[in-house]
Amino acid sequence: MTAELVRGQNHPLPGTRMEIRVSAGRPVVAGATLGDDRGRVHGVEWVAHPGSPTLPGLEVSKQAAADHRLAVDLGALHDTVHRVSVLLALPVGVEGPATFRALAAPFIAVTGLDGTEIASYTITDLDAESAVVALELYRRQGAWKVRAVGQGYAGGLADMLTDQGLPEARELAAAINEAVARGLARSVAAPPPRPAEGTRVRTASQGQEGHPAPPPESHPDAAPGRPARQPGDDAPLAPADRPSGGPVDYAHPRRQTTAPPPPAPTAPPARPGEPAQPVAGDATGWSMEERLYNQVWGMFEDLARTTAAYRSAVDFADSRMEQELDKVLSDPRSRIGGAGDAARESARAKHADLVARARAALDRDLAQLAAEAEVVEPALPPAYASWSSPAWHAYRAPMEIPMALRLGDLHLPERVDLRIPMLVRLPLERGLWIDSGKALTNSFTDAAELRRLAMDTAVAHAARLLAAYPAGEFQVHVIDAAGAAASSLAPLVEAGVLAGPPATGAAGVADVLGGLTQRVDLVQMAVRGGAADALPPDLDIAEQLLIVNDFPHGFDDRAVTQLRYLADEGPAVGVHLMMVADREDAAAYGPLLDPLWRALLRLTPVPDDHLADPWVGHTWTYDPPVIPANSQILRQLLDRIAVARRNGGR
Structure with missing residues (x-):
């Protein structure tokens, strides 16, 4: 039974692996700190944040969003860690509310891997605060509990981190805000719930970049490409109208318990203020295949997040214009005459300016993603590649199955030519x-x-x-x-x-x-x-x-x-x-x-808007894989498969 906590109340945790789900209604930054037995944070390496989203036993998102999933494995934490504090903060330097007073009360829930809610907390009575310690997981006599905190800070991230004893609090807060505002860090999806402890799941692990998918699962496993699912799982991609039933998991099966170090960059460093040049395989992974898988799902979630930010900004602009127009109309003295016309014109001008700025930010992010897609697509192995890829002409029967398979592409209406491969992991779980x-x-x-x-x-x-x-x-x-x-x-x-x-x-x-x-x-x-x-x-x-x-x-x-x-x-x-x-x-x-x-994942033979992204609520258009006209690649591939079978795989 779910425990609905109030401020200061605690509740025992039945296991060590869980998700923490956040719903704020507007984009917020989510992070977490690790504390010792006195609750002190010893250094920046004890903080998971958008610029460094993974620590042993902990993974957070890499961008501001209205909804977050944080992955927690308490059993993987170091013995010196006695407290995990979950932090929420409003992004600075971007259009949006400056304090939590302007938001609906944020909701936070601790769930098991199967999606079962263990405890929830609605953070009420926030006013001028721009950052809040939502809740904490703490160790007492060898057992873990969750406590509802709701401690807000008007001074934002800097004051909150300072209060936890971090010496470099202000420098780290500035770095987090800059990463979020400039969108330089790749978003990383939280892992989807899994049906049982023994099944393969994406575990939070150490490294500079990680990924579940749909979505990477993608995710996005998708995506995007970040989110494998089976009936009953909550997933990065699920049928929007649910005609085919339960959601679909595209999460990263993660073949190791600790993430490898990120690969050395191969592109020249970007000039200050410019985005880094895209490189194929710049995500973490033990092999190029795994790095490309993670990167595809990273692209999926980046597209989801940046589109969500744009739509949220447009909604905010619409709402503010309506409020200003209602205010004009509510005053009989301003309904007619020059003053009323000027007020209405001013409201429309502000609306147009906000929308234009939001579109400019979206176009910048989409251009960067399109450039990345141009680099990544030619580098994909056959299992991930489109039918038009030259990779199929060099096909040879593999020695082992890949971690995923491409079943089509996904796109959003904001830029229909930007297609993200839809990857599902193998072996198929549905x-x-x-x-x-x-x-x-x-x-x-x-x-x-x-x-x-x-x-x-x-x-x-x-x-x-x-x-x-x-x-x-x-x-x-x-x-x-x-x-x-x-x-x-x-x-x-x-x-x-x-x-x-x-x-x-x-x-x-x-x-x-x-x-x-x-x-x-x-x-x-x-x-x-x-x-x-x-x-x-x-x-x-x-x-x-x-x-x-x-x-x-x-x-x-x-x-x-x-x-x-x-x-x-x-x-x-x-x-x-x-x-x-x-x-x-x-x-x-x-x-x-x-x-x-x-029990089945619904696909279509023609493009169709039937996949939904529960991270931010997008409806994605699914594009089935298309073999180029007059191409013989399918028959050539099947002939090679037949020959490999006759020759015992050679």
């Missing part, structure tokens, strides 16, 4: 649904052509998955009950990369579903019984993908039940589902199939 539904025909009137495009998209995704795995370690099965997708499936069939011919008719549907269901049952029993060596010798232990076209055509009630079972239980034991379907075609089943749709 199935895919390529929507061929009538809802998309508003922008695409030919329903038959839309279904063909949906199947073409599924084949392209399947080819990417085949290319991402070592030769022979990924098998693809197809159910095409009516045989309607023969032309789309031709590249897979002709290359000989399918596990068997596409299944048609009710008998074919039953045969494929029965075989995959039996595989899931056998592997589950072996895993639970600790007898993996007892699996039948003829069992294919490769990852399996089932593509289903035109569901529910050819499916009886038993087949539908088996399909639901595969969607729910399959991913954990290496059986994945890709549906090409119109949800309305299955409307006769009613709510029975709702869990099935919720």
Whole structure:
């Protein structure tokens, strides 16, 4: 049960790994300090802030935002740390409120990795303060507790850090404010909640740059590219109207427990006052692949944050103009005549000036992101690259699977040509649904052509998955009950990369579903019984993908039940589902199939605004991967995969 704290109240913490979520309604800076047994902060290396967002056991965002997620692992803190203080401050030198008096009461919550709220605190009675210690996590007799603090400082960050005993308080406060105002530091997404302690999660770790995604997860894992998700997770990207159910996790799976040092810069240093020149792979990571993954999700969140700041500034300008106009209209003496006209003109001029300044800041940030995208895109490995990338021409079967796969691009209306790769981590933790539904025909009137495009998209995704795995370690099965997708499936069939011919008719549907269901049952029993060596010798232990076209055509009630079972239980034991379907075609089943749709990540064969970013509430446009016209890259790739299989991966 959630504890709703009041100032000074404390509450025990049930575990050591958690998230701290902040909602302020307007962009604020979030940070944290580490204190000793007396609460003193010994140096700048004990402070996590936008310019240095990660410490052992702690990670904060790298930019001002209306909502934050801070990652905390109390078990990873040094033994000398007895207190973690969470700080909020209003950014200085940018348009917006100067004190918390102008804001709604900030809300802060401590949650478990599964999203369960442990304790919450609404910080009330703030007035002239511009910085506040929101709450603190403290150690008592070996156990950790959370205390609601709400201590505000009219002198801002400098006074707050000074009060905690930091010798370089004013210098550090100035550096934080400068980094936020100039936007020089990359934003880093907080990690998404995870379902269990044993699953792979992004851990807060030491380093100058880190990243979860959607979003990096991205994130953004996305993004942006910063945010892998599974049903029920709260994620950087989730369906805006939730037609496909639960959110989708794009978070960084983080393959290590401590982050490596940042790579040495390879670009010449920027002149004072100018942004640094973009470099491909300038994020942290043990390999170039991981650094590029982090960078893509960094770009995703940077785009989310800068767009949020612009929209917030426009909203503020609109609100202030409305207030000033209402004030003019409320006074009968100023409704007419020269004074009223002058007041109205002044309000509109202020509004135009605020919007123009906000747009100029946005355009500057977008230009920097576009320059970074131009550098990063050509450097992406095949798993992350677009179909037009030269990386595919040098493709060779990998020795191990990459950490993520590109399923398309994301963009916002403020600059539609700035596309951020949409990366999801591997192995897939949930199935895919390529929507061929009538809802998309508003922008695409030919329903038959839309279904063909949906199947073409599924084949392209399947080819990417085949290319991402070592030769022979990924098998693809197809159910095409009516045989309607023969032309789309031709590249897979002709290359000989399918596990068997596409299944048609009710008998074919039953045969494929029965075989995959039996595989899931056998592997589950072996895993639970600790007898993996007892699996039948003829069992294919490769990852399996089932593509289903035109569901529910050819499916009886038993087949539908088996399909639901595969969607729910399959991913954990290496059986994945890709549906090409119109949800309305299955409307006769009613709510029975709702869990099935919720278990799948909805994608579309045409651009569509169906992904939402819960960090700042953006609706992103998803662009499916497009193979260039007249390109033979798909068939060439499948031929190379087939050759690698015949040669045992060589």
